[in-house]
Amino acid sequence: MRLLSTLTAACLTFGVLTPASAQDANYPSRAITTIVPFSAGGTADILGRMVAEHLQKKMGATIVVENVGGAGSIIGVTRVAKAQPDGYTIGVASTSAMSINPTIYGAKLSYNPEKDLVPIAQVSMVPNVLVVNPTKIAARTVPDLIAYLKANPGKVTFGSAGPGTSQHLAGELFQQMTGTKMVHVPYKGSSQMMPDLLSGQIDLSFDNVPLLLPHVTGGKLAMLATATPKRAEFDPNLPAVAEFLPGFEAVAWHGFIAPTGTPTAITDKLSAEIRAFMQQPETKKKISELGAVAMDVDGPTFGKYIASETARWKGVIEKANITMN
Numbered sequence: 001m002r003l004l005s006t007l008t009a010a011c012l013t014f015g016v017l018t019p020a021s022a023q024d025a026n027y028p029s030r031a032i033t034t035i036v037p038f039s040a041g042g043t044a045d046i047l048g049r050m051v052a053e054h055l056q057k058k059m060g061a062t063i064v065v066e067n068v069g070g071a072g073s074i075i076g077v078t079r080v081a082k083a084q085p086d087g088y089t090i091g092v093a094s095t096s097a098m099s100i101n102p103t104i105y106g107a108k109l110s111y112n113p114e115k116d117l118v119p120i121a122q123v124s125m126v127p128n129v130l131v132v133n134p135t136k137i138a139a140r141t142v143p144d145l146i147a148y149l150k151a152n153p154g155k156v157t158f159g160s161a162g163p164g165t166s167q168h169l170a171g172e173l174f175q176q177m178t179g180t181k182m183v184h185v186p187y188k189g190s191s192q193m194m195p196d197l198l199s200g201q202i203d204l205s206f207d208n209v210p211l212l213l214p215h216v217t218g219g220k221l222a223m224l225a226t227a228t229p230k231r232a233e234f235d236p237n238l239p240a241v242a243e244f245l246p247g248f249e250a251v252a253w254h255g256f257i258a259p260t261g262t263p264t265a266i267t268d269k270l271s272a273e274i275r276a277f278m279q280q281p282e283t284k285k286k287i288s289e290l291g292a293v294a295m296d297v298d299g300p301t302f303g304k305y306i307a308s309e310t311a312r313w314k315g316v317i318e319k320a321n322i323t324m325n
Contacts, residue, residue, distance in 0.1 A: 024265040027087055028061035035091040037076025039069040043290055047124055047254050048092045054277040073097040081111035085261030093257040095166045099309035103317045104164045104324050120267050121274045122255035122297035128170050128227040131212050132204040142225050142244045149180035157183045159193040159202040169313055170206035170227050170250030172320040177245045209291030255302050271299050
């Protein structure tokens with residue numbers, strides 16, 4: 001009887017565990033959908049497609065990239081959060097989606113990054129840089145700009161890609177750390193902001209390197225500093241704002257996420273493949289050409305970084321009293 005009980009328990013155990021284990025071992029057995037919560041052509045989209053192409057070659061399954069833009073990435077990320085947690089729907093995550101939106105939208109946000117999503121890997125860091133329209137602002141160093149802002153409170157405008165974006169919060173953080181006051185002018189994306197910055201309708205901005213560099217090279221914009229913690233790889237001669245304001249950091253980043261409940265064996269497998277791809281010299285070169293830095297951070301470490309970014313931006317958001325109705 002004792003032997004029969006033992007065998008029965010073993011059968012019940014294997015009856016529960018074997019199908020899931022077998023499913024994990026055979027993963028992927030069908031197409032995987034990668035949700036990019038932005039329109040095609042941007043940095044997130046390019047990264048998503050690069051990784052998808054690699055996974056398709058290495059894992060032997062079709063990887064379908066689907067652009068689900070709208071509402072500042074909320075629609076696409078919600079789609080990932082509410083998908084079946086079986087490894088066949090993953091998504092590209094960004095700073096705003098994971099570390100800014102939770103504070104700005106609060107309970108109105110249709111997903112909870114901490115409860116509904118699991119980090120797979122961080123793949124990039126995109127520097128924001130401080131640029132001014134040279135015909136409107138004579139300052140060419142951060143200290144000179146701070147002095148100018150203090151002498152002209154409320155008279156200088158800074159543009160952003162929209163309320164609650166990393167560009168917007170970079171400007172807010174700069175004001176808070178310098179005790180200055182500027183007027184925020186939000187746009188529906190950096191591409192819509194750029195004509196006004198170039199024409200002098202707005203005075204300055206923090207924005208992603210890829211969009212700004214051509215105009216800096218052409219002399220239409222003056223680049224004062226990078227918002228990375230240290231000097232960025234794309235221009236070691238360019239100082240970091242943090243050299244003048246210790247602790248200043250306002251970067252954009254991207255990574256991959258899955259619905260909470262996705263088997264760890266699957267997320268670990270995806271993470272290993274993605275990280276191996278990010279470590280390749282050719283990958284690093286391509287991402288550098290985008291003005292970004294390739295990262296190969298595992299899921300748990302990425303999760304801790306998301307938590308730290310959320311806490312940091314929460315303080316900035318609450319101090320600036322930024323909310324979304």
